[in-house]
Amino acid sequence: MITWYAVSGAIEQGLVYGMMSLGVFMTFRLLDFPDLTVDGSLPLGAAVGSVCLAQGMPPFLALIPAAFAGFLAGSVTGILNTKFNILHLLASILTMTALYSVNIRIMGGPNLPLLGLPFVFSPLIEMGITPFLASPIVFGGFAMVAGALLFWFMQTETGQALIATGDNPKMIKSMGVNTHSMIILGVGLSNAMVAVSGALIAQNQGAADVNMGVGTIVAGLASIVVGETLFGSRAGGSSVGRCVVAVVLGSVVYRLAIAFALGIKVGEFSFQPSDLNLITSILVVFALILPQLQKRLRK
């Protein structure tokens, strides 16, 4: 059975991973750039944020270096792709792989526990709000701010050029936009969001771990397709506002679905947390082939 505690935990996770999903949305949908860097930039953000925290930086401030580190990682992928003509997928795999070593260097080991340190939601707890309400509130706030910022940015002159770069590079080049810069900027910003998300996740879990990023891209995609299916159109472009909301809600629904699946018991059988990546991949595969199946059925 699924408990109220599990539901609250799932919402909290959905919100804290929401910012990550927005980052993936930005590359995957807006820039048309499948970017696996995120599997490395999520723990990178966690590592940098946690080290800063451990050095005594206030928990909110510690997110800024994390964002910078994420941006840097993303722009490395962007540069490999644009300036050195490496296929986007391969470029991102290379960065992701390199980040594994970098992250261990940053943390001085494969993980970094954050015992007895102040977190972003600590002020609320001090005000007397129970922890299992405090963190969803704080993470919800973060998801809203991140969504609003992304929405705002995409309406700016630069953001519009970025969307057009993903949609029609030939056209936007003829309009005087340097598509290389746009890709580097876009993949950078995306990974900055993912890294901040990683830093928050580390605070939520009380530790940063080099393996916490495994499956990030697939979870992000799952949130996007769930959100698009349930709440909104799949087109990027002018409907960014709606997509942003759909992606964050999709992230929450996705985590709820996972919590629900983990609660299922059929006789002796029940899912384990380690089955999660399998379930998620199947979900994404299904969402990707669904439109094709529909087309075939209609014929």
Added chain:
Amino acid sequence: MMLRLNGVRKYFGRGTINEVLALDGVTLDIEKGEFVCVIGSNGAGKSTLMNSIAGTFFPDEGSVVLQDNAITNWPEHKRAKFIGRVFQDPLSGTSANMTIEENMAIAMLRGKRRGLSRGVKPAHRELFQNRLKKLELGLENRLHDRVGLLSGGQRQALTMLMATLVRPDILLLDEHTAALDPKTAELILSLTRELVEELSLTTLMITHNMHHALAFGSRVIMMHRGRVIFDVRGEKVKSLTVDTLLESFHSVGIAEFSDRMLLV
């Protein structure tokens, strides 16, 4: 002088067995206000000529000078400041996922710095609507529609407006009506004429239709195997006929293409 190409040579697949000399030392001066029509058989190098002006790639030899700027090594996006382009594929010139006004707002900033102010400025809407009214396609009432919803002809008309929204020093049209049905093609052509006259643009238009070339061009250029083999300007264009053009084709031994062109 608006544009000067000096001995421009361009190879594709240089050093491989597929090596093609697409431009074989083209030298060309285009004066301000000229309407240059480029004709020639398939693979003659017409698009390559245009792309080397637009900066899609850099020439292997030779130089390109636009007004007083030596732009030979400028990347495409940097040259876009001076150049308006319309492609053959009507889907190429617009962003399908974005709305009509978003596309036009992007075109408003051609060659300018893009910052963090609002992309679509409310103050520009009236200008967009006025430009769109000109098309008589009812698009002025559809500013918020995704461009993907428009027909190919409507998209090409919008691309024409976008290419000229900020006045370009030179307008490049690469068979921009070839993918359209005859009626829509005529519409786009008359729009082309209107815009070129209104803004007194310098224009380079590639076409396979010799009638169009003669009707529009203040200068007609014929290309063959990467060279300009025929170049007529001014008064002499008026005395040109499709037959004389065909004769010139035959004289260089490309009868096989000229028959096809006559049919267009």
